[in-house]
Amino acid sequence: MTETTTRVQRVLRHPLLWPVLALVVLVLVNVVARPSFLDVRMQDGHLYGNVIDILRNSAPVMLVALGMTLVIATRGIDLSVGAIAAIAGAVACTRIVGAGDEAALTTAVMAVTYALVVCIVLGAWNGLLVSVLGIQPIIATLILMVAGRGISMAVTDGQITTVNNPFFSDLASGFVLTLPLAFLIALAVLAFTAVLTRRTALGMLIEAVGINPEASRLAGVRARTIIWTVYAFSGLCAGMAGLVIAANTNSVNANSLGLWIELDAILAVVIGGTSLAGGRFSLAGTFVGAIFIATLARTIPNIGIPSEINYLFKAIVVIAVCLLQSPRARAVFRVRRTPRPPAAGPAPTAEPAPATAGVRA
Numbered sequence: 001m002t003e004t005t006t007r008v009q010r011v012l013r014h015p016l017l018w019p020v021l022a023l024v025v026l027v028l029v030n031v032v033a034r035p036s037f038l039d040v041r042m043q044d045g046h047l048y049g050n051v052i053d054i055l056r057n058s059a060p061v062m063l064v065a066l067g068m069t070l071v072i073a074t075r076g077i078d079l080s081v082g083a084i085a086a087i088a089g090a091v092a093c094t095r096i097v098g099a100g101d102e103a104a105l106t107t108a109v110m111a112v113t114y115a116l117v118v119c120i121v122l123g124a125w126n127g128l129l130v131s132v133l134g135i136q137p138i139i140a141t142l143i144l145m146v147a148g149r150g151i152s153m154a155v156t157d158g159q160i161t162t163v164n165n166p167f168f169s170d171l172a173s174g175f176v177l178t179l180p181l182a183f184l185i186a187l188a189v190l191a192f193t194a195v196l197t198r199r200t201a202l203g204m205l206i207e208a209v210g211i212n213p214e215a216s217r218l219a220g221v222r223a224r225t226i227i228w229t230v231y232a233f234s235g236l237c238a239g240m241a242g243l244v245i246a247a248n249t250n251s252v253n254a255n256s257l258g259l260w261i262e263l264d265a266i267l268a269v270v271i272g273g274t275s276l277a278g279g280r281f282s283l284a285g286t287f288v289g290a291i292f293i294a295t296l297a298r299t300i301p302n303i304g305i306p307s308e309i310n311y312l313f314k315a316i317v318v319i320a321v322c323l324l325q326s327p328r329a330r331a332v333f334r335v336r337r338t339p340r341p342p343a344a345g346p347a348p349t350a351e352p353a354p355a356t357a358g359v360r361a
Helices: 004-012 019-032 050-073 081-099 106-133 137-155 166-173 181-200 204-209 215-217 223-249 261-271 283-302 307-325 328-331
Strands: 040-043 046-049
Touching: 019 261, 019 283, 040 223, 046 050, 050 081, 050 181, 050 204, 050 223, 050 261, 050 283, 081 106, 081 137, 081 223, 081 261, 106 137, 106 223, 106 261, 166 181, 166 223, 181 223, 181 283, 204 215, 204 223, 215 223, 223 307, 283 307
Parallel strands: none
Antiparallel strands: 040 046
16 A cells, blocks of 8 residues: 555545535535625725624534533533523623613623623533433433523513623624634634643543543543533533624523524534544534534525525434444445455365275184
8 A cells, every 4th residue: 555545545534524525515505606705805994705704603603512512522412502592691681781871891791701600600500410410411401401591581581681782792793803703702712622622631531531431430530520510611602602692683582592502513513523422522623513504504595595494404414424423324335445255166075085995804
């Protein structure tokens, strides 16, 4: 086998190859449908265009998916992130409305701080149920997924709460260095998570807990603390995503804010190459997956298909990704490269022994 062949096979086995290729295909489809899709213009000192919109719209999914990546790496799942996002928006907007004539900047900072603290506590509650009480992650987080909507409704008294705070609005519509602030926040959280998990032992411990919890416990790893930490971090990321969504509309609707974002986050994580069985995870893959989800949402109306069909395309992508990750499906479609062994010929017959004359006593 030549060195070139080995290098090509190594590239083909890279986990980011297929997500990146899928993203490139989506971009090409958009360019064919609308040649000006990639055009970017400068206006009022900021960049505008479809690409910039995709980056901004990917921020909430990216934030939630980052927390979901670490949770899934520990063999868990967090279905409550949408409800936590709604609670974050409800707490922040209610705090801004109740602040009255306080300074806008102070009000926005305090509202964001209160909301994020509440979300960390809610994430830690999920971690308590999973790591200490031993409840299955899907059941533990399903509790808050259902109850969280009721909590957010109670916070807002069941009303759509509208705010008017320019500093809070900048979370979604602001620009820094000509780029959307929301995307830069998501990028900063991604960088922080990468440094924390790849430059320290935390990433290795998370993978150890996900691969074999019992073996990691016997090796001295505090699995409960690790699980508790990743669920609290997931709650923090979901809260930040909820604040960005609420700032985008300057309002909060507890019934719809963050609805189904948990499915988009799980899809982004799986597309990025992180296995739902736990263990090794890819933050870079999660980043590509979140961009893919935002691009897919932009592609549907661009090619003239009603936006409601977006869910159908997402379902098709989920099925395709699950098939690619299934060992049985890969075994069915795998092309055998080893040559077949030669067919066995007829077994040789033994020659009869020569007849000998008996000796009579």
